[in-house]
Amino acid sequence: MNNRYDVVVVGGGPAGLMAAGKAAMDGGKVLLIEKMEKPARKLRITGKGRCNITNLKPLDEFLDEIHPDSHFLRDAFKEFFNTQTVQFFNDRGVKTVVERGQRVFPESGKAREVSDALIRWAKSHGVEIVCYASGYTIAIEEGKVKGINIGLTEGKRSLLHTVECSGVVLATGGKSYPATGSTGDGYALARECGHTIVTPRPSLVGVETDPVLTDAAGLFLKNVNLALVVNERLKAEEFGEMELTPFGLDGPIVVRHSRTIVDAVDKGNRVDLHLDLKPALSEKQLVARIQREIQANPRDALTGIVRKLLPQELVYTLIDSLGLAAQKPARRISSGEIEAMVGWLKKVPFRVTAYRGWDEAIITSGGVSLKEVNPRTMESRIVKGLYFAGELLDLDGSTGGYNLQIAFSTGWLAGKSVAAALQHE
Numbered sequence: 001m002n003n004r005y006d007v008v009v010v011g012g013g014p015a016g017l018m019a020a021g022k023a024a025m026d027g028g029k030v031l032l033i034e035k036m037e038k039p040a041r042k043l044r045i046t047g048k049g050r051c052n053i054t055n056l057k058p059l060d061e062f063l064d065e066i067h068p069d070s071h072f073l074r075d076a077f078k079e080f081f082n083t084q085t086v087q088f089f090n091d092r093g094v095k096t097v098v099e100r101g102q103r104v105f106p107e108s109g110k111a112r113e114v115s116d117a118l119i120r121w122a123k124s125h126g127v128e129i130v131c132y133a134s135g136y137t138i139a140i141e142e143g144k145v146k147g148i149n150i151g152l153t154e155g156k157r158s159l160l161h162t163v164e165c166s167g168v169v170l171a172t173g174g175k176s177y178p179a180t181g182s183t184g185d186g187y188a189l190a191r192e193c194g195h196t197i198v199t200p201r202p203s204l205v206g207v208e209t210d211p212v213l214t215d216a217a218g219l220f221l222k223n224v225n226l227a228l229v230v231n232e233r234l235k236a237e238e239f240g241e242m243e244l245t246p247f248g249l250d251g252p253i254v255v256r257h258s259r260t261i262v263d264a265v266d267k268g269n270r271v272d273l274h275l276d277l278k279p280a281l282s283e284k285q286l287v288a289r290i291q292r293e294i295q296a297n298p299r300d301a302l303t304g305i306v307r308k309l310l311p312q313e314l315v316y317t318l319i320d321s322l323g324l325a326a327q328k329p330a331r332r333i334s335s336g337e338i339e340a341m342v343g344w345l346k347k348v349p350f351r352v353t354a355y356r357g358w359d360e361a362i363i364t365s366g367g368v369s370l371k372e373v374n375p376r377t378m379e380s381r382i383v384k385g386l387y388f389a390g391e392l393l394d395l396d397g398s399t400g401g402y403n404l405q406i407a408f409s410t411g412w413l414a415g416k417s418v419a420a421a422l423q424h425e
C-alpha cells in the first residue's frame with residue numbers, strides 16, 4: 001500500500017467494487033480497503049448462493065419496490081440500471097437467466113461467479129485491493145477530504161497507516177449478517193463527518209409469533225396468502241411462499257411484509273398476520289370440497305379428511321387448534337365442525353411478538369440520510385470529496401434483486417463522480 005492515491009474506497013462489497021472499478025476505469029489511482037480476509041463475502045451468499053443480480057421490471061415498477069425515497073435513485077439508474085447490469089456481467093463471461101418475477105440470476109446458479117467477475121474487472125482497471133484493512137477515520141480540512149486513517153491487521157499485529165487522497169467512497173454496507181463484515185462501521189465514519197444517520201433497523205426479516213406451529217416447523221408453504229393487520233386494520237396482503245419456523249414465520253411473503261411490521265412493532269402497535277392456506281377457494285367452495293371428501297370417504301377418520309386438505313405436518317395442528325376428535329368417523333363430522341375447519345384454513349391467526357435480529361435480516365433499512373447526499377453524484381453535501389454507495393445509504397428494496405441493483409447503480413455513479421471531480425482539481 002502506498003501513501004498517496006486519488007481515491008480510497010472503503011468496503012469491498014458490490015457497491016465498493018463497482019465504485020472502485022469505475023473510478024479506476026475513468027483514470028483514477030484507486031485503493032479499495034476491505035476489512036475481511038477477502039472482498040464480497042456477502043455477495044457470495046446472496047440468493048441462497050445463486051445471487052439474484054437484478055430485476056428486469058421497468059423503471060417505475062422497480063422504483064415502487066424501494067423505500068423510503070426511491071426517486072433519489074433516478075439519476076443513478078439513468079447512468080446504470082438493470083439492463084446495463086445484465087450486459088456488464090454478460091460481457092465478463094457471466095451468462096444470465098431470467099426467472100419468475102423478472103429476477104435475473106447467473107445461469108450457472110453460482111453467486112461466486114458474479115463476485116469473481118466483479119473483482120477481476122476492478123483489478124483489470126488497476127484497483128489495488130487490500131484486505132484486513134479497516135477505514136478508521138477520515139481526515140478533513142476546510143470541508144474537504146484530505147486522507148484516511150486505515151487500521152491494518154497483520155497476524156496478531158495491528159498497524160495504523162495514513163493515506164492521502166482527495167476522494168473517499170464509503171461503501172461499508174449495513175448491519176445485517178455481521179459475520180460477512182457488514183457491522184455498521186460506516187455509520188460511525190459518516191457521523192464523524194457530520195452526517196445524520198436514520199436509525200438502522202433489520203429488514204427483510206422473519207418474525208416471532210404466538211402461536212408457533214412447532215409440529216410443522218421447517219415446513220415450506222406454497223401458494224398461500226398472508227394478510228398483515230396492524231391495530232386491527234388490514235395493511236397489506238402478499239401471495240406466494242413462506243416458511244413455518246421454530247420461532248414463528250419466515251420466507252418470501254413474510255419478509256415482504258417485514259418493513260411495515262418492524263416499524264409497527266417498534267411503535268408498540270399490535271401486529272397480526274392472518275394466513276389463508278386455501279386462497280384459491282372461497283369459504284363456500286371449501287365447505288363443498290370438504291363435504292365431497294366426506295361423501296367419498298365416509299369410513300375415514302377425521303385425520304384422513306384433513307390430510308386431503310393439508311400437508312401431514314399441519315393435520316394435528318388444525319385438529320388440536322379446533323379441539324376436534326382426531327379419530328371421529330368422517331360421516332359424523334358436523335356442519336359446525338366443517339365450518340370451523342374452513343374458518344381455520346382461511347384464517348390461521350398469528351400475533352407478532354417480535355422480529356428476528358441482525359444475524360437473520362437480509363438487509364438494513366435506515367442509514368445515511370438521503371437529504372445530505374447529492375443524488376446526481378452520490379457526493380456528501382457536507383464534506384467535499386466524500387461519497388456514499390450501497391446499503392449504507394437510507395435505501396432498501398424488497399426481495400427480487402433490487403438491493404444489489406441499488407449497490408451496483410450507486411457504486412457506479414459514485415465511482416464516475418469521484419473520478420470526474422479529479423479532473424477539476
Ligand SMILES: Cc1cc2nc3c(=O)[nH]c(=O)nc-3n(C[C@H](O)[C@H](O)[C@H](O)COP(=O)(O)OP(=O)(O)OC[C@H]3O[C@@H](n4cnc5c(N)ncnc54)[C@H](O)[C@@H]3O)c2cc1C
Pocket residue numbers: 010011012013014015016033034035036039040041042043045046047048051052053054133134135136171172173174176177180181182183184185186361362363389390391392400401402403404405407
Ligand atoms: C443472505 C442474504 C441474501 C441476499 N440475497 C440477495 C439477492 O439475491 N439479491 C439482492 O439484490 N440482494 C440480496 N441481498 C442483499 C445484498 O447482499 C446487499 O444489499 C448488498 O450486498 C449491499 O452491498 P454493499 O456493497 O452496499 O454492502 P456489503 O455487501 O455489505 O459490503 C460491505 C463491505 O464493506 C466491508 N466493510 C465494512 N466496514 C468496513 C471498514 N470499516 N473498513 C473496510 N471494509 C469494511 C465489509 O466487510 C463488506 O465486505 C442479500 C443479503 C443477504 C444477507
